[in-house]
Amino acid sequence: MLHSGEDIEFDGLIIATGVKPRPLKEQSNLQGIHTLRTLDDARALKSALAQKQRVLVVGAGVLGTEFAATARGLGMDVTLVGNHHYPLRQFGYQIGAKIADLHRGNGVELRLGTSVSVVLGASGKVSTVGLSTGEICSADLVVAAIGSVPATDWLEGSGLTVRDGIECDAFCQAAPDIFVAGDVANFWHQGYRRRMRIEHRMNATEQGAAAARNLLGAAQPFCPIPFVWSDQYNVKLQAYGVFPADGVFSMEDAGDGTKSITSCWQNDRLVGVIGWNSVKELRVRRQVIAEEMFLTA
Amino acid sequence: MRVLIDQNKCCGAGQCVMVAPAVFDQRDEDGIVILLDAEPPPEQFESVRQAIRVCPALAIAVEE
Numbered sequence: 001m002l003h004s005g006e007d008i009e010f011d012g013l014i015i016a017t018g019v020k021p022r023p024l025k026e027q028s029n030l031q032g033i034h035t036l037r038t039l040d041d042a043r044a045l046k047s048a049l050a051q052k053q054r055v056l057v058v059g060a061g062v063l064g065t066e067f068a069a070t071a072r073g074l075g076m077d078v079t080l081v082g083n084h085h086y087p088l089r090q091f092g093y094q095i096g097a098k099i100a101d102l103h104r105g106n107g108v109e110l111r112l113g114t115s116v117s118v119v120l121g122a123s124g125k126v127s128t129v130g131l132s133t134g135e136i137c138s139a140d141l142v143v144a145a146i147g148s149v150p151a152t153d154w155l156e157g158s159g160l161t162v163r164d165g166i167e168c169d170a171f172c173q174a175a176p177d178i179f180v181a182g183d184v185a186n187f188w189h190q191g192y193r194r195r196m197r198i199e200h201r202m203n204a205t206e207q208g209a210a211a212a213r214n215l216l217g218a219a220q221p222f223c224p225i226p227f228v229w230s231d232q233y234n235v236k237l238q239a240y241g242v243f244p245a246d247g248v249f250s251m252e253d254a255g256d257g258t259k260s261i262t263s264c265w266q267n268d269r270l271v272g273v274i275g276w277n278s279v280k281e282l283r284v285r286r287q288v289i290a291e292e293m294f295l296t297a
Numbered sequence: 298m299r300v301l302i303d304q305n306k307c308c309g310a311g312q313c314v315m316v317a318p319a320v321f322d323q324r325d326e327d328g329i330v331i332l333l334d335a336e337p338p339p340e341q342f343e344s345v346r347q348a349i350r351v352c353p354a355l356a357i358a359v360e361e
Contacts, residue, residue, distance in 0.1 A: 201353050202312070209350070229310055236309060236328060279328030283311055 012177050012215045015155075015166060016208065019148035019183045019199060024058060026119045032126035033119065033142045036063060048141055049074055056129050056139035058116055060087035062230050064145035065099060069232035071143075072106050079109040079137050081116060081129075091239065091274050092249030095262055098276065099232070106233055111135070148199065150184045165197045170221040172211040181211035191223040191293035192242060192271070200228040225289055236279060240286040241272030261285065298342055299360040302330050306356035313352055317344035321357075330356065 001007050021035035034045055049055075055071045057064045060082025068080040080087070080103060086096025087103070087110075100110055111131060118130035119142065129137045150165040160174050161167040165186035168174040172187055180187070182204045186197045198207070203224065210222040229238040247264040254260060261281060264272035269292050275282035300320060309328030313321040320341055322331045337345060349357045 202310070202351070205351060205353065227310065227312075229308065231308070238310075238328075277326075279309055279311060279323055280325060283315065286315075 010177070013179070014208075014211050014215060015174070015178065015180045015184065016182045016204075016211075017151040017154070017184050019150050021144065022147045022149050024116060024119065024142075024144045024146065026116055028119060028121065029124075030119065030121035030126040031124055032121075032140055033144065035144050036067065037148070045143070049076065052076060053140040054138055055079070055141045055143065056081065056137055057143045057145060058129075059145035059147070060084070060110075060112065061090075061145060061147070062088065062228060064143070065103065066230045066232055067143055067145060068103060068108050069106070072103075072108055073233070076141075077109075078107075079111060079139070081111045081114060081131065081137075083113070083115045085113045087112070090243045092243070092247070092251075092262060092264065094249060094251045095237075095274055095276070098257075098260075099237075102233060102235060111137075148183070150186075150197070152184065167195070170223075171214045171219060172207060172222050173214060177215075179211040179215045181207040185211075187222060189223060190221045196226075196242070198224070198226050200226055202227045223293070225286060225293070234277075236277055237274065238279060238282055239272065239274045240282065241270075241289045243272045243274075247271065298337060298339075298345065300332060300335050300337065300345055301358045301360065302332050303356045303358075304329050306354045308354045308356075310353050313348035313357060316347045316351060317341060320345055321348060 021037045035041060053076050055076045056079045057068045058081050060080055065087050068078050072078045086093050087099045088096055103110055114131045114133045116129055117132045120128040126142050129139050152162045155162055165184050166174050166180045167186045168180040170188045170190045172179045172181060174180050183199045186195055189196050206224050225240050227240050243264050244266050247266050249262055249264050251260055251262040259278050260276040261278050262274040263270055270288050273282055273285040307330045311323050314323055320334045320337050322333050324331055
């Protein structure tokens, strides 16, 4: 049933409502506080960045670090705030340390292991951000990149299981004739033998197609190797696989620091790889992950 | 079939190379797409169409 009151009947349904950016807890009605999710968000940021700004990015994940790099490339003064001691912490401390050095080397002020405690403004516009360390930072533009929340409010009372997204099986099916795809889908991955919800760009394409095929009766389990990339300064960072909290990381460096491959192992099985300017070699490692997965699946 | 690539759009994800390695490759230094075969034989058509579907940057097109 739509807000307009109109009822639409279905024989088959695919839910792909995605996620919403998590707002800053300290968020107020001040101008100059942004999130980045939609085309309109991107346009608003682009227009704000047309003139020189003191930019403060909250969140040192993939989005936060990439935005910081882009803003720095546009000549902004940039401060990047992350609540862990390393940025991109899911990729292990070695990548985290390299990314931190990369940003510092490009003139970004890093404030790690801290969080935002207060956002203050003047004349309706953001002016100052206070950190949990007690430090006060001036800012004209604040970008919150602190994760997202599955858009499932509308499903309350629907009978579907909503728990960190919409739970579905290995075939992306949540209930008879109801399938789920994309950021909102919490699915059972047969290869990794665990539930996962993937917020990466490629998953929208891959899972959308898989859910549609299965709705039409294909009955194929969805077993992707998650893939994410981020271009920051002169570095192309790419990652295949998963990076569990109990993963063990090891980095192979070409020697001069310009290229490396970091592997993530779980129970002696290769489950993820991260490439630093190593696009072709990484594809070979992806194949190893695929083979390891199907050995035990 | 004539394959068209847009290197300015390409983000170097390499998805095309995984599904159609006879048609696409990546530059060593930055992973940007290179075309190995601009007019592939019919047995490659389905792989090329798959590459178009999976390209995250919509950087591949064909003229048929």
